[in-house]
Amino acid sequence: MNTLFDKIWDSHVVEELPGGMHVLYIDRHYIHEVTSPQAFEYLHKRGAVVFRRRKITAIPDHNVPTVNQHLPVADNESRAQLEALARYCNQYHIPIYPVGSHRNGIVHVVGPEQGLSRPGNTIVCGDSHTSTHGALGCVAFGIGTSEVEMVLASQCILQPKPRVMSLRVEGTLPEGVCSKDLILHVIARLGTNAGTGHFIQFDGSTIRALSIEARMTVCNMSIEMGARGGMITPDRRTVDYLAHRPLLPRGIDIERWLELRDDDNARFDASFTLRAEEIEPMITYGTNPATGIPINGRVPLDADKQMLAYTGFEAGEPIAGKQIDHVFLGSCTNGRIEDIRAFANIVKGKKRHPRVTAWIVPGSKRVARQAVKEGLHRVLADAGFALRQPGCSACLAMNDDKVPPGHYCVSTSNRNFEGRQGPGSRTLLAGPAVAAAAAITGQITDPRTL
Template sequence: MAGKTLFDKIWDMHEVKTIEDGPSVLYIDRHLVHEVTSPQAFAGLKDRGIKVFRPQNTFATPDHNIPTINQHLPIADEVSRFQVDTLTKNCEENNVTLFGLGHPKNGVVHVVGPENGITQPGMTIVCGDSHTSTHGAFGSIAFGIGTSEVEMVLSTQCIMQPRPKTMKINIEGELEEGVTAKDLVLYVISKLTTGGGTGYFVEFAGSAIRNLSMEGRMTVCNMSIEMGARGGLIAPDEKTIEYVKGREYAPQGADWDTAVAKWKELYTDADAVFDKEYNFAAADIEPMITYGTNPGMGIGITQNIPALETVEESSQTTYLKSLEYMGYAPGEAMIGKKIDWVFVGSCTNGRIEDIRAFANAVKGKKKAEGVTAWIVPGSHQVEDQAIAEGLKDILEEAGFELRQPGCSACLAMNDDKVPAGKYSVSTSNRNFEGRQGPGARTLLASPLTAAACAVTGVITDPRTL
């Protein structure tokens, strides 16, 4: 019998039962909750007259809909405030741990989970948010769910889920200086397209992945949903164990040793077979930037926007609609194009290494005139560390402001909206039409590329800065 993939090992351990020609009943170890996708689920529980089944496995934090300035004041937008207050009330009524607005552990849900040790190898982790795939960086099965599924997990700690197929994406070699985890994943998505991973759960492997820090691995797994994959994961290693160790919700004492022994069994067997495999070379990857309206529309920053003839005929109408929205033409170069906005933050690139990379790149330089920049830490802990490391001072000297944590302009649910027609170089995960505000034009890139663009005011290769 062939060996098992890491995904299969974790899935099998969590299967409560299977339904013939139907989904599995999958047990969930960690349920992360935020204000936007949970109120209807809590209301559903109330209608049924039941409470949260396993509150000790449930952690909540408001993030999508909160302001990133003046967080000590009540939220000005009444509707947003009501949604955040509803989360607080639901958590109180159900005994769920809440890192509310202003709490030292508040932040973007996918930053908060790992930094507090809530995320651990071998777990099943869900959240009503597609970027739950972030937690796969720890060797867990983590994926986004809808609100009906949030209600399932709240009421039974289980979810009905068809078993996805498995895919391996192998990336060997060393990334060039100035090329980051973000560039790596944008490159992979540009090769697979936004639907290329649909129906699959991805394992990222190879020396380029092993060499990434935990934060870099989180960036890669975070964006696995952008190729349509259910999620992405990376086998845990010493780096993973070192990262989790000592964090508040991580196992302690003898439990820690038991946990580590189990985590060391979490790898894909040498003879395991994936349903699909891709191989890429790290040396082929340069800093990436997107030019269109989905994350698959990315190119190396020195390349030109693909000519119309290179696009499949049936997709050309959609392609031209996308470029029209962006105000670009096929065949144009990206380098040197004017930009108006820079956003550094989100569950993709809002961790300390990202703020550090951006700050070090702009150190001693000045923000270009006419560029508005929002630097938004992923959590209070990231914010505190940025201040402690002196990054806030570096940013301010260069003309940048460090805001307070939240999802912010990644999806523009709060006031952080990019105006219509403006070009925003963003370290977030989606460049969909209107994602950063109605009519806003998003160019996805790494924090290093964002820094290069922020100080020049035009699209700039970070290797030339």
């Protein structure tokens, strides 16, 4: 009895090689400026050409400034990467949504919101957070540059089929707890490599009750537990979310997506079930995403000493009340309109703490437009926050949005590795509400107390 993952994967296998390697056909290939120019270069050296240009969409996002996008990019290396991507797209007639265009943004925000990522698809991109698209019921995962070259050359990659894990969350999330808290809780429970070798199918009443955007946050971070990707069976919400999206082909039968589901008694290689009632607003204290603790909790007594030496916390102390310097709202994890709404909802009528530098970075132009339409930019401005222009920004700090050494940043992004937000930066992962509360008080604060 097959899982939905099995069905999608198996129907895309062009050929199976001895030893379990599959030639997997790819429906949608997203490319960006950091991991694809090197693939084009090798393709060119090999004398090969792009095989299916219409199945590729180029969206520069990693390296882009989040202010003054109408000006040339000041950083020479960043500009060279952006220009290389544009040049290759021009050469091979690949559709590109350049910086400043109305469809630009973070590739994992743009793909779903434009209707390019669809249930039943196989989707790859040279970025590990490609798992985000799985929220729409597709098999989506990150690949390396050699594989980007494979897809450019043949629209296929060679991969062994991953095992499939069922991860169910049942029950009702407590008031003030969001899907970021849910996934940080899951990763803290299961660990950074619980998903290695697996693809995760999320399910259960809690997952079903989440909006599509909230589901994207969950699938986005499945890679942080080592999984190849995460996905959620399409339902009515999925169909409603995708209906009328700008790049959905005319006449496509969207109701058919509801037929995509597991067989009865589908067999999973591993299964976990967690309860929603146990989940609280979360924040991380360490340097991997599995170090999440409840915001009213204490740093564990057995916490890794090297980790604590880096983050400057002490084992056993409460995390709430710790002073912070920066707040980052954005990224493919939490840069969508619901995240900006959640942040604005907390800061409305209050003032940003004067010590706190805050970067509010919408995930796409479309998200930014929607925020303005809803007047959220005014709510933010009144509280002392400015809406920046879209991009990956301080999630990986390839542009100028860097956290200085030693500074604490409450960040809605996905990784708190050493130096992730700039050399010596200390990242505390959390959801939009916790980030907003910290921006107001200047310290780690339970948003439910504001």
